[in-house]
Amino acid sequence: MSIYEHFRKEERTFIDHVLEWKQQVEYSYTSKLTDFLDPREQYIVRSLVGGNDEINVSFFGGHDTSERKRALLVPAYVEPMEDDFSLLLLEVKYASKFHTITHPQLLGALMGIGLKRQKYGDIIISNDAVQLVVSKEVASFVEMNVTSVGRAKVAIESIPFSTIHTVKEVWQEGRGTITSFRLDVVLAEIFHLSRQKVQMLIKGGAVKVNHKIVEQPSFECGEDDLFSVRGYGRCKMLSIEGQTKRDKWKITYGLQKN
Template sequence: MSIYQHFRDDEKPFIDTILDWQDFVMTRYAPKCTDFLDPRQQEILRLVIGSQGEVNAHFFGGFEAAERKRALLVPEYFQVQQESFGLSLFELDYPAKFAKITHRELLGSLLGLGLVRDKFGDLLFKDDCIQFLAAQEVADFVAAHLTHVGKVGVSCKEKPLSEILHIETHWDEAAGTVSSLRLDTVLSEIYKLSRTKIAGHIESGGVKVNWKTVEKTGYELAPGDYLSVRGFGRSRLFAVEGVTKKGKQRIRYGRLV
């Protein structure tokens, strides 16, 4: 039985990467620290590596409820320390009384440094305090080159992880019925928008499934998928819970609040 049959075609390259990491740890008997992974990637890694093999996987993103985490793949009995994950915490110094910085602006400025999203963890906002996590190997570069977010002048102060903002995520859960698990059908139920409006968002590139842009209205969803519609926030399809007498599928889902 092939391991690939349990995953979508577009997830197969990532599975190959995981198998390469696993082989590295087993042949060299040395740890392998990954870049930051989104929750779907973390789930795939757990499923591929398992919990009974010669290689164990540990995850850390700065605090327990972090969304994006680095994985550390290690041989059995390897002692994992927090420092092994190579995380750097930065706090922005900026004129908070006169300027406002958004999540999108900060992410855009970080990627504008020429680094990929995988090098950054969660972006944390609480009142006027803004922090973000970066891979330790790019920390010096980020500190030296992140001087503006949008038009706002900023500087980065590295902080100990003990001073990280603990941001909890909350899902507003609900249940409903859909005629199918097509992307446009499920999003119409979750966001209470017509399928025509949802189709417009999908076809214009404004919809992501598991952090990847999907432009096909008929894309088939599966329980566990993370979803987002630009301008309407994020959601998740938690479960499919049977079929009604009229042949519709009962789904349980949540919107991030």
């Protein structure tokens, strides 16, 4: 059985990268630090590298609760430190009395300077504080080139990680059964909606899987996928627990409502 059969077709390129990283560490005895990975990509790395006697893999995104993290693959005898992940915390300074900055606005400004999303970690908006975690190698470029967000003029500066704002996410754990791992089937079960309603949301661009809009109801879901449904909130597939006697799949999920 090919290793690709355990994952989605569109993930093959990423799988090839992970296998290359693994081989690089195995044969050269050097560490490999990745860009920021979403939860599903972290799952793939753990699946392909975890449990290897020759290589250890660790993840860090600035805080224990970070969603987007960099992976560090190291020879088994190396003990990684937080500094090895090469992260910086930036704060966005702006006139909060006159302006409000939203997550989509800041992400749009960050993407507008030509860097790929993988160079940015979590965006944290807590009250009037706006912070973001970035790869150290791009921090100065971000500071120089992001001068406005929406209508707000901004200044970006590096601050210590000791000042990071953590937004505690409360996930309500639930269990259910599904007939397949189609996106419309999974979301209908988790949010207790009809498949027809979910299909309308998906085709209308209201659903994201791992931060990317997915408009195909037949999209196959898997463990550690993170879903966002406009107007309903976020949820994630925590685990697949096997099948029932009637050949339905038992799943455990986390639900975070708006």
